[in-house]
Amino acid sequence: MALFESYERRIDQVNAALNKYGIKDIDEAKAICDAKGIDPYKMCEDTQKICFENAKWAYVVGAAIAIKKGVKTAAEAAEAIGEGLQAFCIPGSVADDRKVGLGHGNLAARLLREETGCFAFLAGHESYAAAEGAIKIAEMANKVRKKPLRVILNGLGKDAAKIISRINGFTYVQTQFDYYTGEVKVVSETKYSDGVRGGVRCYGADDVREGVAIMWKEDVDVS
Secondary structure, eight states, rough: OSSTTTTHHHHHHHHHHTTTOOOSSHHHHHHHHHHOOOOOOHHHHOOOTTTTTOOOHHHHHHHHHHHHOOOOOOHHHHHHHHHHHHHTSSSHHHHHHTHHHHHHHHHHHHHSSSTOOOOEEEOOOOOHHHHHHHHHHHHTTTTOOOOEEEEEEEOOOOOHHHHHHHHHHEEEEEEEOOOTTTEEEEEEEEEEOHHHHSSSEEEESHHHHHHHHHHHHTTTOOO
């Protein structure tokens, strides 16, 4: 049985990325992670239960690359992990062409650096993957930052935003947009839990103009 989805279409590129750093194959990459007492495979699975096998192994490869490179900071590690993610993008695919893996690594690096104050997850509020990602980012990024990263969810639909806030324990922020002045004001805030989850602010916009105004109001640096 293949180790992960589309194995034959990915493995040559994966091995090439590993060989660049003197790592023979995925088995050795896992051994490198095991020796450091880390389990990227399980961390990925714990973050999103429905993720594919190729995602889990991509993080194993990326973590092994980071260890081999001898990175010193979390941001540098994120960039190295991005190389592992990129290696799993099928050659010739849109993800490969647009360097999605490297982009994800660079995005994570920005969230780990102090100059980024607020990160906005822009997604349809029906996306539970976005909610799970927001929780994990808020939880993990602040372990290495001096100043906590603010995380918000911003998407269309106030009812949807309220529902996903209740399910995940976020703080639902109800807003009202003035279409004449372009200003948005907070009508109410409902915090559904304490701790990391309660610190994630969830907005629902009626349209794109209100969504953009929310971004300005929260002083978003990266989205």
